[in-house]
Amino acid sequence: MSSVGKSTNIFWQECSVGKSDREKLLKQKGCVVWITGLSGSGKSTLACTLGRELHNRGKLSYILDGDNLRHGLNKDLGFKAEDRAENIRRVGEVAKLFADAGLICIASLISPYRKDRDSCRALLSDKSFIEVYMNMPLDLCEARDPKGLYKLARAGKIKGFTGIDDPYEPPLNCEIEIQQQDGICPSPCVMAGQVVNYLEEKGFLHA
Numbered sequence: 001m002s003s004v005g006k007s008t009n010i011f012w013q014e015c016s017v018g019k020s021d022r023e024k025l026l027k028q029k030g031c032v033v034w035i036t037g038l039s040g041s042g043k044s045t046l047a048c049t050l051g052r053e054l055h056n057r058g059k060l061s062y063i064l065d066g067d068n069l070r071h072g073l074n075k076d077l078g079f080k081a082e083d084r085a086e087n088i089r090r091v092g093e094v095a096k097l098f099a100d101a102g103l104i105c106i107a108s109l110i111s112p113y114r115k116d117r118d119s120c121r122a123l124l125s126d127k128s129f130i131e132v133y134m135n136m137p138l139d140l141c142e143a144r145d146p147k148g149l150y151k152l153a154r155a156g157k158i159k160g161f162t163g164i165d166d167p168y169e170p171p172l173n174c175e176i177e178i179q180q181q182d183g184i185c186p187s188p189c190v191m192a193g194q195v196v197n198y199l200e201e202k203g204f205l206h207a
Ligand SMILES: Nc1ncnc2c1ncn2[C@@H]1O[C@H](COP(=O)(O)OS(=O)(=O)O)[C@@H](OP(=O)(O)O)[C@H]1O
Pocket: 038, 039, 040, 043, 044, 065, 066, 067, 070, 079, 083, 084, 085, 087, 088, 108, 109, 110, 111, 112, 147, 149, 158, 159, 160, 161, 162, 166
């Protein structure tokens, strides 16, 4: 019997089919690829390109995209610090479940606060949380501005926009960093290739 948060008198239920059984079935290892970076840095582009590349290789992945989750699971949350923290906490817990199911879970959220990302890392076993930092300059993200949000933020029509009047804390020890080479952003395929190579090298693409 245990007590967790507000729940008391709860019991952990074990089942005979476990994570390693599912991993054998899927011929891969469950993990979380956590993509963090400014709005417009290319998180969703990398997530989708990576998802496609893994699919082509016969590997099962699932994308948890911040924008999409805010249409459902997280629709009660806004962008103040506590809401962002709760957003990341929930997605971290969901990502952990997907990894336990044996999938390569690709989470793409701004996740601007280091403490919140580190709490998600702490939910996973050693090495199965792979933090990918989209290290793109604010100028580039702002020039892209595909949703026109930077323009609105600069005009004061959105308050607390990450990178403008809300902080982004870059990772200190991420597993993968995606950045410009000689002032040019790598193509989506090259970015995804960098992550696939990492997954391959660390043995996640085999049971
Ligand atoms: N104030 C503010 N700051 C940052 N972003 C904002 C804001 N308001 C709306 N949006 C839009 O919401 C998307 C980010 O959602 P996330 O869940 O990833 O954000 S967070 O991790 O909780 O910070 C983000 O999507 P991306 O551009 O794909 O990053 C924006 O489209």
